[in-house]
Amino acid sequence: NAVTVEGTRVHAGTAVPDVKVARAAADASIAGLSFFRGVPGAIGGALRMNAGAYGGETKDVLVYATGVARDGDLVTYTNEEMGFSYRHSGVPDDVIFTSALFEGKAGDRAVIAAEMDKITESREATQPIKSRTGGSTFKNPPGHKAWQLIDAAGCRGLVVGGAQVSELHCNFLLNLGAATAKDIETLGETVREKVQATSGVVLEWEIKRIGIQ
Ligand SMILES: Cc1cc2nc3c(=O)[nH]c(=O)nc-3n(C[C@H](O)[C@H](O)[C@H](O)COP(=O)(O)OP(=O)(O)OC[C@H]3O[C@@H](n4cnc5c(N)ncnc54)[C@H](O)[C@@H]3O)c2cc1C
Incomplete structure (x- = not known):
């Protein structure tokens, strides 16, 4: 759970919150990692x-990640070996990452701090980050924004049981207080059907669902 900085590189354990990496980089005048300010999680x-x-x-910004494979072997993946694509890594599911080395660029501390403040403000204004939500529900399909397709399909504010499509950002599903997993999933699948019917685009879940074949 440690973050260390050397030159323009930041090394972090995988339990470190993303925001802590963004702050460590900003404090060391390293540009390029401020986007981590806006991503909840570690x-x-x-x-x-x-x-x-x-x-x-x-x-x-990743140089390499280290981890432990299922058989107990310690493994290292370079950026290229991570098999990154949009909201996806191709590393086998049973690898547990333990640390990461990131590289940014020398920057101006005040500029980076201002950028991070802007990200915080923008998040608060456009996303229901204080509600019970899993964040963006569907991946943006190539050439489209998921929220626009959902809005155009008339799903803004749609309710199923205790779950609702956020009025503020319609790619976010909310638990209004007593939603079951089934409510959330039924709502998501209803949105997918409506979007396909109106635009022909099939939305892909970004949220990882457990127990789905
Ligand atoms: C309000 C809100 C806004 C969000 N906005 C964004 C956004 O703008 N951009 C974005 O990319 N995401 C966003 N997300 C989604 C989420 O924050 C990110 O996907 C984040 O990176 C998940 O990190 P986590 O630590 O919560 O992981 P988890 O949700 O716990 O896990 C995510 C996946 O990573 C795997 N995993 C976790 N730790 C390890 C490890 N050490 N080794 C191997 N596998 C591991 C899990 O098994 C799971 O498959 C948002 C979520 C919310 C709730």
């Missing part, structure tokens, strides 16, 4: 999901 999840926001993503 570095392990960021590696697995190729987390990104506001024009930056994990694959832009």
Whole structure:
């Protein structure tokens, strides 16, 4: 759970919250990692999901990640070997990442701090981050924004049981207080059907569902 900085490189254990990596980089005047300010979660999840926001993503700054394979072997994956694509890493599912080395660029501390403040403000204004939500529900299909397709399909505010499509950002599903997993999933599948019917685009879940074949 440690973060260390050397030159323009930041080394972090995978239990370190993304925001802590963003702050460590900013404090050391390292540019390029401020997008981590906007991603909830820790570095392990960021590696697995190729987390990104506001024009930056994990694959832009990762040098290598270390981990433990199922058989107990210690493994290292270079950026290229991570098999990154949009919100995805190709590393086998049973590898547990333990640390990551990131590289940014020398920057201006005040500029980086201002960028991070802007990300925070923008998040609060456009996303229901204080509600019970899993974040972006569907991946943006190539050439489209998921929220626009969902909005155009008339799903903004749609309710199933205790689950609702956020009025503020319609790629976010909310638990209004007593939603079951079934409510959330039924709502998501209803949205997918409506979007396909109106636009022909099939939305792909970004949220990882457990127990789905
Ligand atoms: C309000 C909100 C906003 C969000 N906005 C964004 C956004 O802008 N951009 C974005 O990319 N994501 C966003 N997310 C999704 C989420 O924050 C990211 O996917 C994040 O990287 C997940 O990290 P986590 O630590 O919570 O991982 P988890 O959700 O716990 O896990 C995610 C996946 O990573 C795997 N994993 C976790 N740790 C490890 C490890 N050490 N080794 C191997 N595999 C591991 C898990 O098994 C799982 O498959 C948002 C979520 C919320 C709730």
